[in-house]
Amino acid sequence: MKNKILITSALPYANGPIHLGHLAGCYLPADIYYRYQKLKNRDVIHICGTDENGVPITIEAERDKKSPQELVDFYYKHIKESFERLGIVHDNFSRTSIPLHHKNAQSFFKKVNDKNYIITKRTKQYFCPECKRFLADRYIEGTCPFCDSKEARGDQCENCGRWLDPENLISPRCKICGGTPILRETEHWYFRLDLLQPELEKWIEPKKHWKNNVKRFCRGWFKEGLVPRAITRDLNWGVPVPLEEADGKVLYVWFDAPIGYISSTMEWALRIGKPDRWKDYWLDSETSLVHFIGKDNIVFHAMVWPAMLIAHGDYVLPSEIPANEFLNIKGGKFSTSRKRAVWLHEFLDIFEPDLLRYALSVNLPENKDTDFDWDDFQKKVNNELANILGNFVNRTISFVNRVYSSKVPAAVNLSAEDREMLEYLLKTRGVIEDRIEAFELKKGIKALMELAKEANRYFDRTKPWETIKEDKEKCSRTINTCIQVVDGLAALMEPYLPFTSKKILGMLDIERNEWEKVGEPRIPENKKMGKIEILFKKVDDERIRIEKEKLGIEEAEMVEIISIDEFSKVEMKVATVESAEKVENTQKLVKMVVDIGGEKRQVVAGIAEFYSPEELVGKKIIVVTNLAPAKIKGIESNGMLLAATKDNELALLTIDKPIDVGAKVS
RNA sequence: GGCGGCGUAGCUCAGUCGGUUAGAGCAGCGGAAUCAUAAUCCGCGUGUCAGGGGUUCAAAUCCCUUCGCCGCCA
Numbered sequence: 001m002k003n004k005i006l007i008t009s010a011l012p013y014a015n016g017p018i019h020l021g022h023l024a025g026c027y028l029p030a031d032i033y034y035r036y037q038k039l040k041n042r043d044v045i046h047i048c049g050t051d052e053n054g055v056p057i058t059i060e061a062e063r064d065k066k067s068p069q070e071l072v073d074f075y076y077k078h079i080k081e082s083f084e085r086l087g088i089v090h091d092n093f094s095r096t097s098i099p100l101h102h103k104n105a106q107s108f109f110k111k112v113n114d115k116n117y118i119i120t121k122r123t124k125q126y127f128c129p130e131c132k133r134f135l136a137d138r139y140i141e142g143t144c145p146f147c148d149s150k151e152a153r154g155d156q157c158e159n160c161g162r163w164l165d166p167e168n169l170i171s172p173r174c175k176i177c178g179g180t181p182i183l184r185e186t187e188h189w190y191f192r193l194d195l196l197q198p199e200l201e202k203w204i205e206p207k208k209h210w211k212n213n214v215k216r217f218c219r220g221w222f223k224e225g226l227v228p229r230a231i232t233r234d235l236n237w238g239v240p241v242p243l244e245e246a247d248g249k250v251l252y253v254w255f256d257a258p259i260g261y262i263s264s265t266m267e268w269a270l271r272i273g274k275p276d277r278w279k280d281y282w283l284d285s286e287t288s289l290v291h292f293i294g295k296d297n298i299v300f301h302a303m304v305w306p307a308m309l310i311a312h313g314d315y316v317l318p319s320e321i322p323a324n325e326f327l328n329i330k331g332g333k334f335s336t337s338r339k340r341a342v343w344l345h346e347f348l349d350i351f352e353p354d355l356l357r358y359a360l361s362v363n364l365p366e367n368k369d370t371d372f373d374w375d376d377f378q379k380k381v382n383n384e385l386a387n388i389l390g391n392f393v394n395r396t397i398s399f400v401n402r403v404y405s406s407k408v409p410a411a412v413n414l415s416a417e418d419r420e421m422l423e424y425l426l427k428t429r430g431v432i433e434d435r436i437e438a439f440e441l442k443k444g445i446k447a448l449m450e451l452a453k454e455a456n457r458y459f460d461r462t463k464p465w466e467t468i469k470e471d472k473e474k475c476s477r478t479i480n481t482c483i484q485v486v487d488g489l490a491a492l493m494e495p496y497l498p499f500t501s502k503k504i505l506g507m508l509d510i511e512r513n514e515w516e517k518v519g520e521p522r523i524p525e526n527k528k529m530g531k532i533e534i535l536f537k538k539v540d541d542e543r544i545r546i547e548k549e550k551l552g553i554e555e556a557e558m559v560e561i562i563s564i565d566e567f568s569k570v571e572m573k574v575a576t577v578e579s580a581e582k583v584e585n586t587q588k589l590v591k592m593v594v595d596i597g598g599e600k601r602q603v604v605a606g607i608a609e610f611y612s613p614e615e616l617v618g619k620k621i622i623v624v625t626n627l628a629p630a631k632i633k634g635i636e637s638n639g640m641l642l643a644a645t646k647d648n649e650l651a652l653l654t655i656d657k658p659i660d661v662g663a664k665v666s
Numbered sequence: 667g668g669c670g671g672c673g674u675a676g677c678u679c680a681g682u683c684g685g686u687u688a689g690a691g692c693a694g695c696g697g698a699a700u701c702a703u704a705a706u707c708c709g710c711g712u713g714u715c716a717g718g719g720g721u722u723c724a725a726a727u728c729c730c731u732u733c734g735c736c737g738c739c740a
Contacts, residue, residue: 213671217738220669224739295737325671326736333736362691363679368672369736376678379692387705395702402701442679446691456706465701479701534703 005044006281006316007034008261009292011051011096014075015060018082019341020372021334024327024360025294029441031088032361033290033322035495036436039515045281048083049094049264050076053238054253055136059176068237072097082344086353087498092268096239096256100270101263105256106242108312109231113243117192117311119228125186126154126166127234130179134186134234135166139176142169150666189241190228191255196307197226203306203317211439214323217298229304231255258305261291262315281316288319298323322439325365329372329551342372342551350543354497355381355536361445361496374548382538389452389500390535393489395459396482397507397532403468408483408527409476418481421458425451425488426519432492445496448489455485483508484521491518506530572642572665573597574655575623580613592616594639596625597662601638611652622653622665 009030012018018027030046037044052072061071076095083090094101112118126135140154145168153175154166166172167183174181204218231252232241238250262282269277281287291301301321309315328334334341347356359377362384363370400406411418428451435444459482467475490504491513505512509530513522575594583589583604590608594601603623607616624640642653 216670220738223669227740299738367680371678373678376692379677382703383692386703391702391705393702395705397702399701446680449691457708459701460699460707463699463701465699468701536703538703 003043004281004284004287005037005042005290006265006287007037007044007046007290007292009046009048010294010297011049011257011260012079013054013056014050014052014072014079014095015057016075016336018079018344019334019336020344020347020356020360021327021329021341022294023086023344023356024364024370024372025324026292027083027088028086028357028360029322029324029364029439030292032441032444032495033292033436033439034089035498036433039491039494040433041515045091045265045268046089047092047094047261047264047268048090049092049096049260050079051253051257051260052076052095052097053250053256055139055233055235058235058237059139062176069097078345082348085348086344086356092264092271094260094264094267096260096263098263098267100267101256101260102239104263104266105239105251105259108259108262108308109251109255110242111313112191112308112311113189115311115313117195118231119190119192120187121190121228121230122185122187124167124183125234126172126174126181127184127186128174128177128179128181130177131174133236134184135174135176135181136233137166139174140166140169140172140181141175142166142172145170186234187245188230188249189232189246191231191304191308191311192228193226193304193307194228196310197222199310200226200303200307203310204302210321211323213295213325214298214302214321218302221299221303226303226307254300254304255308258300258308283314283316285316287316289316290320290322291318293321293323295323295325320439325367325369327360327363327365327372328369342547350547351539352499352536354499355385355539357497358385358445362442362449364442366440366442374544374551378539378541378544381536384449386536386538388449388456389489392452392455392459392482393486393504393507393535394532396479396486397529399464399479400483400529401532404476404479406529408523408525408529409479410525411477411480411521412473414477414481415474417458417462418477421455421481421485422519422521424454425485429488429492429515429518436495448493448496451485451489451492455482455489458482458485480521480523480525483523487513487523488518491515500535503533503535507532571625572622573625574659574661574663574665575601575621575639575641576661577616577619577621580616582608582613590616592641594621594623594641595661596623596639597660601625603639603641605641607641607652619652620654620661622655 007030009026012022012027027048030048034044034046050072052068057071058068061068064071066074072095080093083093096105109118126140127133128135135154137154142152142154143150144152144164152164152169154164154169154172156164172181173179201222204215207215231254232246232249233252234248235250236248238253239256240246241249241251262278265278265281266275269275281289291305293301298321301318301323306317309317326333329340329342332340344356355377359372359380362380363372363376400408403409414422428447431447432444435441435447459478462474462478464475464478467478486504487508487510490501490508494501494512501512507530508523509528510523573596575596578593578595578600580590580592583591590605590611590613592603592605594603601623622642624642
């Protein structure tokens, strides 16, 4: 490891709050790594910020009836505060909407452009006259040319799974306003990844120790061959392309976002009053540039971004890309857009930050996806943090308080047993170092818990509650050793459990030991203890029940997601009501004959309280035509009409423009 | 459609460039202890390592194939 380390964590997109999946994927590992390097006295900074450009933000803003700026202002603050509450430390937490970043991204673009790594291409793209904007592929819907599904997206038909070009869609419409988009010619700038492939391959080749997921990804891409990739978009939100002929174009988010790492470092340098300080990292080949990301970001950080840096030429390239897999929520995925998540800010309203830091650390998705589960969380807190770690600290300090009037007893002539305990502490320091350096953070926290267990075993073996009566010197050696271990634990846990570390140090009434000195006893005889407190309160069943219920409610609200396949099983048609009569002896039922286009059907529906038979006749309605026939009150019903209901209201679905009876609805 | 990944004890996960009786934590069962947040400590695992086939003296680990889940890409 080089002595200078620049850590970045993926810029969170400013369209929603942070959830546990984000944390486990990169923010928590980055923080643990950063805190550890700090303890090792390395020259290290941790840089991050929100990614605030791109189409989704403009659309989200529109939906919320806000300006994009208002939206990102809100989430910038929200995300920054959430991180702070969890103890995630950034030297600088910037944002990609600031002028500094715009300027920086533009000069990056210009330099790469001057070096001929950028070309232009004219293409035709759909433009929505209603929304007055070009539409990204996935914001166009239409009929799939292959399977006739009506709900195909511009990039892919989810019904038949085929990949599409938006121009091939039959009767395309704008997903946002429903209007009909038109093809319009536009010009875009493309980054010549193809030119850079040989250099990229040469660069990646020696990175043997990188994680498999990263290497595999790259191999796949190289095999297919890289192609020029569009780096501009027609949009009025983002970093304007710094060319006269590029009016109305902005840089594509994936191009400007990683440049944000540099901008954020520059902002940091300005903030600390040393404007050139950022160069010490970005322009020095002795810098180890470490990008913490989730696996969804591998392509950009292992291929595109290094290619950009090579093309630019001035900056260091990534040294490490410890990409994590995903943390799922009990089987399913976390999803910001679907609001299926355990949100960090809500979590912290209820639980101490270290509980989460522990539960996530010990189950980080380092090799494969892992699950977050509330029962599991409770067990980890109660059985591991509270019982093993918390209890060891507590039994030790309360022993000192009770037996030795809160003063640390002497350690004269340590026995082999005592020395073994201290050696275990020292050994654990080494294990944690090795594991963290190798980006196996999960093993580091496990080693810490092993130390706590070993300490409990030592306590039990040496039985101070007995030796206090028959061998006072031995007892005082034991307790002294335990105190030294508590002190060591406090230092070693700092990267993972910084809040708990502080609490313990408060109880010992001492500053944190230097990392390199952990293992050498340093708490002096007669040291007075500070105020004792319980480290971890247990999480009770009721709390967990509530949290699980919350998740359940959110799931219920979002209903089951069905595929277009499932949906298209339902056939619906426009129909006219030919005749209608109330079914006798019922309150709600109406019997109708409807024309569904060359075929008449008898349909029974429970709408009599809302529509009289007279007003129904002649109405054009929507009928499900392939529903299995059913008998209602002995009358056969051959279809179902559609109506919207809420509370005590009901409204029939109809059509807002004349169309022939029998027209399919989809 | 192509490419890739994953599927290991009741639960959460290690292990996989082939090699002794497949591991840990939690849960469970039995015991010890009582300083401590009824916490701790000791002992106890007959799992088709998703199914099937193959290579090998030897496979959870390599190859083929089926099933299930997931991701990436024109």
